[in-house]
Amino acid sequence: MTTTDLPTSARRPSPLGRVKALPPWSLIAAGALAGGLLGGVYGLAKPPAYTATAYVVAVPTEKSDSASALGFAQAYGRVATQVAVLGDAQVWAGVPVRTLKSSVQTATSPDAPMVAITATSDRPDLAADMANAVSRALTRHANDTKSATNVELQQFARATRPTEPSSASPAVTGLVGASAGGLLGGLVLLARPRRTGRDQGRPASVPAPAVAAEAHGQL
Structure with missing residues (x-):
């Protein structure tokens, strides 16, 4: 049998065969x-994200101590993103409560009576405004009950307008995609x-x- 007598499938490798080769x-x-x-x-394609953080600190009064301040700082960190606080913060931030709910996060330290309030937005000025608005509203709510808790909440550092995005650059996402x-x-x-x-x-x-x-x- 000559080469011309062979069927086409025998002379030409299949796509699967080419892949295996x-x-x-x-x-x-x-x-x-x-x-x-x-x-x-x-x-x-994804718009850059900007992050701004404000800090508030719990300070004990004469009738309290540092351990109580640390405990209340943990509690204030949990209630900072509740509707009661965000309802007041939306007025100063200029955004609805649902935007604050999805854009603001809080963090506390087990060693220091401090609450970090972080806001993320595609606008750097809005990220700072949201963080400062929530910290202001939280401080106001905490000090309304200062006579009962014997702990005062004070602003430690205001959020400033970020100059660089916190999201990953296209180069970083490309490297991650290449690795995956x-x-x-x-x-x-x-x-x-x-x-x-x-x-x-x-x-x-x-x-x-x-x-x-x-x-x-x-x-």
Whole structure:
């Protein structure tokens, strides 16, 4: 049988065969390239985010001590994002309560009676305004009950307008995407079927019993 007598499927490798014939590192390289492109596009399409933080500190009165101030600072950190506080903060921030609820976070320290109020926005001036508005509203609510708690809440540091975005740059998102794509390509490489002797162009070996039977038939 000549080469022209072979069917087309026997002379032309299938797409799966061509994929199997690629070197192993090509899957990792393709995954890293695709992931890097997707990550870079995501970083360019997503608007930058800006973060501003204001700090308030709990100070004990003459009838209290530092341990009580530390405990109330933890409590104030939990109530800072409640509707009672955000309802007043929305007036000074100029945004609705739902925006403050989704954009403002608080953090406390187990060692210092301080509350950090952080706001995030795509506008740097709005991020600072929201953080300062919540800190102002929280201080006002806390001091309304100062006679009962014997702890006063004071402003420690105002939030300032951020000059640089806090979100990742397109270069960083591209690197993250490339790493994830390369990892995915490596997993696919590990999961793909192993190449056999027939796939690599070598004739398949004939079992020994079959060779013996053929020789016996020729006798």
